[in-house]
Structures are given as C-alpha cells and as structure tokens.
C-alpha cells in the first residue's frame with residue numbers, strides 16, 4: 133500500500149511508497165547556484181507528502197547542462213553555493229521525507245546554446261528535426277575518468293549539504309545512458325564494445341560512490357528498461373546491468389525508458405516507429421508505461437525497484453505495489469501542478485490529474501499536422517515547456533496556473549533560457 137514505509141538495503145527507511153520523480157527545474161542562478169526559488173519549490177514539494185523527493189538533474193559539468201538553469205555541483209563550488217545547496221536540502225527535507233540529488237551529465241544531449249561541441253562516448257549526433265543539439269566530440273579515456281570522479285565528488289558534496297540520498301541518472305539518453313547504448317557508444321577501447329565495457333563508467337561511479345558515501349547512505353540509479361531503438365540498449369542488456377548495479381550496492385533502481393530521439397519516458401512519439409522490446413505490453417502497462425519491465429526485473433533482483441511513467445490512479449499504484457510490480461511509485465507531471473498530490477492520495481482522493489492529455493502547441497484545427505513526424509516531435513517537446521513553467525511558477529510564487537497555454541509557456545521558457553545563457557556567458 134502507498135502509505136507503507138520502505139526499508140532500503142542500506143538501512144534507511146522511506147516513510148511511504150511515493151517518490152516525486154526527478155524533474156529539471158531551470159531555477160538555478162546563472163553560475164549554477166541553487167536559488168531561493170528552489171528552496172521554496174522543494175519546501176512546497178516536501179509539504180506535499182512524498183516519501184522521497186528526487187531533485188531535477190544536478191549537473192557535474194557546467195559545459196554539459198541538460199538545459200539552462202540547472203544546478204551545477206563541481207569541485208569549484210564556492211562557500212556561498214554550498215550554503216545555498218544546504219538551504220535547498222533543508223527545505224526539501226523539512227517534513228522528515230527524503231530528498232535525493234539526481235546527478236547527471238547531458239553528453240550529446242547538451243543543447244547547442246550551452247555547448248555546440250559537447251563531449252560524448254562517440255561522435256554520434258542526435259537525429260532530431262531542426263536539431264538544437266551540437267556536433268558531439270568523443271571523450272578521451274582521461275576525460276572519462278575525470279567524469280567518473282565528478283559524479284562521485286558531486287554525490288559527496290550533496291551528502292555534505294544535507295541531501296539524504298543520491299541518484300545517478302543513467303536513463304533517457306544522457307551521458308551514462310549514451311555509454312550503455314551500442315548506437316551511441318561505438319568506442320573500441322575498454323569503455324565500448326561489450327556490455328561490460330559499456331557499463332564500465334556507470335559501475336565505476338556506483339562502486340566509488342559507495343566507498344565515498346559509506347554503507348548506510350541511499351544510492352539509486354535511474355536506468356532505461358530499453359531505448360526502444362533498433363540496435364540500441366534493450367531489456368536483456370538492462371536486466372544484466374541491473375544485476376551488476378545490485379551487486380555494486382544500489383538501494384533503489386528506478387526503471388524508465390527512452391531518449392530524446394524516442395521519448396517513451398513521457399509516452400510520446402519519437403523519430404522512428406517504436407518496436408516493443410522483449411516483453412508484450414499488458415493493459416496495465418498502457419497506464420504505467422514501464423511496469424511490465426519493472427516486474428520482470430523485480431523477479432530477478434533482490435533490491436527495491438521504482439517504476440515511473442504514467443501512474444495516476446491510486447488503485448493502479450496499489451495494484452503495482454501489491455502484485456510485485458514495484459516497491460516505489462514515481463510521480464512526475466501531476467506534481468508540477470498539484471504539489472500536494474501524494475497527500476491527496478493518502479487522504480482519500482482516487483487519482484491525480486492527467487494534465488498531459490489536454491496539452492498541445494497546435495490549436496485543434498491544426499492537429500492534423502501531427503501526422504508528420506517532425507511536427508509531432510516538436511509538438512510533443514513543446515508540451516514539456518508547460519510543465520517547466522508550472523514548476524518555475526511554484527518556485528517563484530508558490531502557485532501554479534493550469535490555464536496557461538502551451539504557446540505562452542514555450543515563449544516564456546525560451547526567453548528565460550536565452551536570458552540565463554546570456555547572463556552565464558557574461559559572468
């Protein structure tokens with residue numbers, strides 16, 4: 133049941149089975165420092181009743197942001213920036229819930245305005261219409277080793293600042309997920325080729341982080357069940373990596389899926405038709421996108437599993453928990469507007485709102501254009517701006533605006549992103 137505590141292998145206890153999934157906030161100062169807006173946002177989310185709050189992805193390298201506005205935690209963190217991180221952590225844990233830092237590096241999915249030549253496992257460009265992404269450059273071995281150190285260093289700093297756990301982001305096509313996929317990792321050295329080599333960076337990060345953080349500190353990994361692309365990282369690969377992660381001491385494995393090219397994490401269409409991989413999709417999986425994968429993984433692993441994507445009805449969440457589908461339920465988009473969603477479910481409401489069902493950049497009379505791949509992809513991406521804007525609004529004022537149009541949200545977010553980058557470059 134949703135209200136039951138969860139004991140993690142490291143000994144930490146999570147007060148209930150709901151986790152606010154990681155959602156990028158875009159609210160840091162242009163130098164990457166946490167802001168008062170982030171403090172307000174995480175305080176409000178803490179009041180909302182989640183057992184765990186996952187932060188939006190905190191970046192280990194300011195040249196490889198997931199987007200303008202990310203928090204950056206690197207070895208150059210100033211005392212003021214550390215104090216700001218402490219304030220964010222204190223606000224986000226003020227109800228005795230957990231707050232875990234999601235730690236990431238965007239690799240080739242770094243936007244061009246941030247870096248026109250981002251580093252990646254191999255020089256394989258994203259296949260997206262009107263790409264806002266640059267031309268990737270393959271990392272050297274020394275650079276890979278330094279990235280491993282950055283992930284571990286960031287985790288240690290977040291622990292010192294008061295975060296109660298960390299999650300390494302190895303899903304959704306970001307750097308660690310690029311390493312895992314044979315489509316984006318075409319290296320011929322010890323970091324590419326076999327699955328063991330492709331997982332080397334991730335496993336090194338988890339192993340070294342466990343050593344640095346101690347045995348009783350929660351470590352999580354967000355892993356794709358699959359990339360849903362022909363020749364990519366598939367479910368059998370994911371299962372093998374999951375076993376290695378369990379052996380390396382991971383406390384909670386979050387199952388998601390997809391990349392920017394194939395955004396299955398949001399159940400959106402990508403650049404090529406989706407091939408269902410390895411598992412037939414059940415009716416349940418149409419609401420909870422990755423639950424069949426999580427269940428199959430849970431049968432083979434002894435560590436707790438969290439499933440995120442599409443879960444809205446309490447009945448379905450409890451069913452997933454009670455039938456061995458997962459140990460934790462990740463909740464994303466509903467909590468961008470209804471920050472108190474978990475408390476609502478605990479206090480008797482049956483479901484969370486599906487805002488995503490009614491969002492489109494295109495007016496209804498132009499929806500026929502979505503039969504074209506490129507238009508559909510752009511339309512799908514634009515709906516994300518609406519959620520970004522709601523999150524920003526909680527941070528700025530404590531309130532949201534569900535009547536906002538996708539068009540206005542897109543304009544506001546584009547403007548904010550370019551102002552942030554201008555301020556960052558002008559520092």
Ligand SMILES: Cc1cc2nc3c(=O)[nH]c(=O)nc-3n(C[C@H](O)[C@H](O)[C@H](O)COP(=O)(O)O)c2cc1C
Nearest residue numbers: 153154155156188189397440441442463464465519
């Ligand atoms: C606004 C927004 C920002 C997101 N940012 C992140 C992120 O920083 N890290 C991450 O792992 N996933 C991110 N995601 C994906 C969510 O964590 C989650 O996997 C996805 O929204 C599916 O869950 P849902 O159907 O409950 O929304 C984001 C999703 C949204 C809507």
